[in-house]
Amino acid sequence: MIKKVKGFFRGLLSIFRKKKHIKLGLYGPPNAGKTTLANKISMDWLGESVGIVSKIPHETREIQVKERIEIKGKGGKKISFNLVDTPGIATRIDYEDFLKYKLNKTEAKKRAKEATKGVIEAIKWLDNMDCVVVVLDATLNPYSQVNLTIIGNLAAREIPVLVIGNKIDLKKAKVKNIENAFPQYKVVGLSAEKGINIEEFYDALFEVIK
């Protein structure tokens, strides 16, 4: 009953919100390629990047917003949104893990502290999203609890979701595993770094953002 009432008000609000820019969030575990995808989208439509990418986990430790991105689809359709790139969500953060990437102890500790704050921020921002792209690394097992928790939360909040299997340029990538894990969602395999399948991603965005 409460869900129905919430749904009704969400629908009502969306009528008034329609002319404004919606918030499109990029969520997922660390190192899945959220910022790489954010950069690709932003470069394609604004000609500027969003943030720095790196092989070290938790490179993005603060919410990054790129405002007023307008993308054009088939038949002259347009959608515009504020793109929100979020820090990767994790359940464990150990500064010692960063030492493997040749950071010194002080840098590693600082990074770990900032990363914990980033996870908290990312979760807090869930409530602000109108639509979320969940970015997963297609070379990894999709049944991780972080993935299930993110998607479960979005479902409970009734936020439209598009799931991305990123890094399909790598041999180990298996988008089919992600499709099997989340059969209720549209899944698009792509490589944000190489720009592979990016058109299919934009088409899918039009399907999800109505």
Added chain:
Amino acid sequence: MLTLQFVAHAEIKKLSSGEKINRILNLVKEDKIVLVEGRLKPMEETELIQRTMEGINKNFKGIELCTVYPEIKRESVMDKFTRSVASALTGVRSGLTVIGPATVIKEIKRDPNKIQLLTTNGLNRKRSYRLIGKKRRR
């Protein structure tokens, strides 16, 4: 030594989400692997992650978490109704939530058929415990 503690649904059903999470985290911080009867709600799971992040320090590096529950594929309308009423009255008690400290659990591997808990011991060797499910034939 590995300590497992079972938390029955009856023990936590009357607690608020915050109290439930406190109870679980306190046990995890005692280096115990906690088996909770039933599932946490999605919002409780994110609250648990938030509270975990707030508590990370020199000794507490976070948690490993895994929720397993029976997959309901085909269900009659009557069965669905009965399950919904039962859940509303008694809370979600089907399934199992495994939560442990990141310093003890190296990884929880999971696929649709099994979950495996990999722990670290003092010698930093990996040990694997198959919790649920059958080993798949290859």
